[in-house]
Amino acid sequence: MPQDISDILGYSAAFLTTIAFAPQAYQSWKTRNLEGISLPMYSLFTTGVALWFFYGLTIHSMPVIIANAITLVLSAIVLALKIQQVLKKK
Amino acid sequence: MPQDISDILGYSAAFLTTIAFAPQAYQSWKTRNLEGISLPMYSLFTTGVALWFFYGLTIHSMPVIIANAITLVLSAIVLALKIQQVLKKK
Numbered sequence: 001m002p003q004d005i006s007d008i009l010g011y012s013a014a015f016l017t018t019i020a021f022a023p024q025a026y027q028s029w030k031t032r033n034l035e036g037i038s039l040p041m042y043s044l045f046t047t048g049v050a051l052w053f054f055y056g057l058t059i060h061s062m063p064v065i066i067a068n069a070i071t072l073v074l075s076a077i078v079l080a081l082k083i084q085q086v087l088k089k090k
Numbered sequence: 091m092p093q094d095i096s097d098i099l100g101y102s103a104a105f106l107t108t109i110a111f112a113p114q115a116y117q118s119w120k121t122r123n124l125e126g127i128s129l130p131m132y133s134l135f136t137t138g139v140a141l142w143f144f145y146g147l148t149i150h151s152m153p154v155i156i157a158n159a160i161t162l163v164l165s166a167i168v169l170a171l172k173i174q175q176v177l178k179k180k
Contacts, residue, residue, distance in 0.1 A: 006148040009141050016138025024131035035125040041114035048106025051099050058096040 018067045021074035034082045042079040049075055108157045111164035124172045132169040139165055
């Protein structure tokens with residue numbers, strides 16, 4: 001498999017899995033409807049993305065740092081809105 | 091930064107962002123309540139994870155292959171349930 005095809009796959013994958021959280025953050029912010037969203041998922045995922053961000057710092061990889069910084073902000077928005085919803089119900 | 095700490099960060103990040111989708115897939119399967127879940131997010135994310143999986147094959151990296159194979163199955167479950175819900179509403 002030529003290196004350039006492999007690179008295209010990698011960059012496309014990084015792009016999609018990073019921007020994927022934008023429509024969710026936007027929908028959650030606009031509708032404040034987070035009924036079907038799992039709090040454990042966003043807690044684990046946001047923590048994991050934060051670790052990816054620090055991992056990127058330790059290996060000095062800008063793509064890993066930038067992609068995970070963006071995903072961290074987006075998933076943290078959804079996590080915060082979900083925590084807010086759960087606290088309101090108590 | 092010693093290599094082993096960097097590796098620990100990387101493996102922990104991979105583990106968390108992979109298993110994170112298990113509670114969401116379980117909750118969506120059990121409750122069939124996918125109200126607050128964004129269809130565009132899961133479409134983009136599942137596609138992106140599939141590309142990561144193929145990328146792992148091209149670079150012969152078992153961790154990338156295994157982690158993304160698991161995430162692909164879990165996010166595809168949520169995507170399928172969300173598509174089912176959207177079609178039911180039409």
